Amino acid sequence: IVLTQSPATLSVSPGGRATLSCRASQSISSYLNWYQQKPGQAPRLLIYEASNRATGIPARFSGSGSGTDFTLTISSLEPEDFAVYYCQQRSSWPLLTFGPGTKVEIK
Amino acid sequence: QVQLVESGGGVVQPGRSLRLSCTASGFTFSSYGLHWVRQAPGKGLEWVAVISNDGRQKYNEDLKGRFTVSRDNAKNTLYLQMDSLRIEDTAVYYCANFQGGNFDYWGQGTLVIVSS
Numbered sequence: 001i002v003l004t005q006s007p008a009t010l011s012v013s014p015g016g017r018a019t020l021s022c023r024a025s026q027s028i029s030s031y032l033n034w035y036q037q038k039p040g041q042a043p044r045l046l047i048y049e050a051s052n053r054a055t056g057i058p059a060r061f062s063g064s065g066s067g068t069d070f071t072l073t074i075s076s077l078e079p080e081d082f083a084v085y086y087c088q089q090r091s092s093w094p095l096l097t098f099g100p101g102t103k104v105e106i107k
Numbered sequence: 108q109v110q111l112v113e114s115g116g117g118v119v120q121p122g123r124s125l126r127l128s129c130t131a132s133g134f135t136f137s138s139y140g141l142h143w144v145r146q147a148p149g150k151g152l153e154w155v156a157v158i159s160n161d162g163r164q165k166y167n168e169d170l171k172g173r174f175t176v177s178r179d180n181a182k183n184t185l186y187l188q189m190d191s192l193r194i195e196d197t198a199v200y201y202c203a204n205f206q207g208g209n210f211d212y213w214g215q216g217t218l219v220i221v222s223s
Contacts, residue, residue, distance in 0.1 A: 033211075035152075037152075042201055042213035042214065042216060043152065045209070049208070054209050054211070055209045086151065086152055088152075094140060094142075094157040094159070094165055095157070095165055096144075096154040096205070097154060098153065099151070100151045101152075
């Protein structure tokens with residue numbers, strides 16, 4: 001299962017809204033997670049099973065979608081949200097796949 | 108709390124071998140499958156391998172049999188044996204415990220540099 005993410009880079013002003021897309025090459029139901037990664041750090045789980053916020057994740061992060069098309073929305077970007085975001089599919093568990101990532105940068 | 112600590116990274120010449128370790132604590136090691144994920148410098152995340160709690164292994168097909176994952180439940184340690192290393196294997200290697208839902212833990216990673 002191949003995941004594609006768009007855009008590769010997203011320039012957003014602080015306080016702005018970011019919409020990130022992840023598309024799977026075949027249906028993965030809701031077996032889609034989103035991660036945030038900052039330089040020098042391991043990835044951090046944001047959203048699991050497409051739409052569930054992980055523990056401690058602020059409400060400004062939300063996920064939606066099922067089948068092949070998924071979206072991560074950050075409603076109002078805080079300075080700490082500028083990072084790279086990856087989607088991950090678990091439909092073929094235990095084999096996993098990550099998308100290539102979307103970098104959210106300051107506009 | 109769950110902790111995963113990788114070790115064993117370093118500089119190695121192309122064609123040589125290296126074994127990474129991941130020492131775990133904070134959970135019942137023998138009950139969980141564990142994964143290796145890598146990240147080349149400036150690149151994205153790439154899933155490498157998984158070993159189930161009872162030792163069954165699955166691999167990224169792109170690695171073409173050069174990597175072997177194993178575990179020692181008595182030592183709470185996960186291993187990744189990497190043979191015939193290539194320059195393109197240069198990456199930070201993470202071990203991770205993915206169990207679904209919120210149960211999602213990563214180590215801090217260990218850097219492997221393949222260079223002559």
